[in-house]
Amino acid sequence: NYLIQSSATPPLLGPLTKTALTTKKLVDLKSTVTNSATSIACGATTTYTVTLDNAGPDEGPVGVTITNNVSSGLTVNSWSCTANGGTLACPAPVGTGSIAGTTTTVWPVGQSLVYTVNATANACPGGASTITYTVTISLPAGDPINVDPEKSNSTGVHVVNAGPALKTLTVTTSGAGDGSVTSVLAGISCTKPNGATQCTDVQQFASGSDVAL
Helix, strand or coil, X not given: CCEECCCCCCCEECCCCCCCCCCCEEEEEEEEEECCCCEEECCCEEEEEEEEEEEXXXXXXXXXXXXXEEXXXXXXXXXXXXXXXXXXXXXXXXXXXXXXXXXXCCECCCCEEEEEEEEEECCCCCCCEEEEXXXXXXXXXXXXXXXXXXXXXXXEEEEEEEECCEEEEEEECCCCCXXXXXXXXXXXXXXXXXXXXXXXXXXXXXXXXXXXX
């Protein structure tokens, strides 16, 4: 039971209440995948940057896993890993193929792993294709202490169009009004803030691609 009492009134007794105490730690693991290219010619090289962070508020444990899905249209020639912040270590400093691995050190808040991935788009005899590169970071399976409070940011994805040749597509707005123009396949992104201002975007797409605006 609990007791609520002021200096001027009689005590007020209430029903039994229960409070659950927990020692769980919150470890917000984040994965970001970037690539400056929106399209790649078949046989051409491209570079991905993968940044893995612990946004806290608590320190991450040993045994954080990194999984990497490499699209069938991509060959990873080499990669390197750099640990930023002090005590965090890369699972491996260099490699080829997938960057998948498991950490062997604790992961302090604010420290990061940055991978530079050098790859080649494979031959595409069937014409245009889409290459998807995905990296997910997660706490050890069955960890009873640590919890990722925001799993939606634990997977980084980059999608790029590949084809036998690249063609340039230019989109320019005109007229009054405001709004945005985007494309499917991804690439074009043009925002017109008001009636007096126009916007232009120029991107390259694989020859033969169907691009919807």
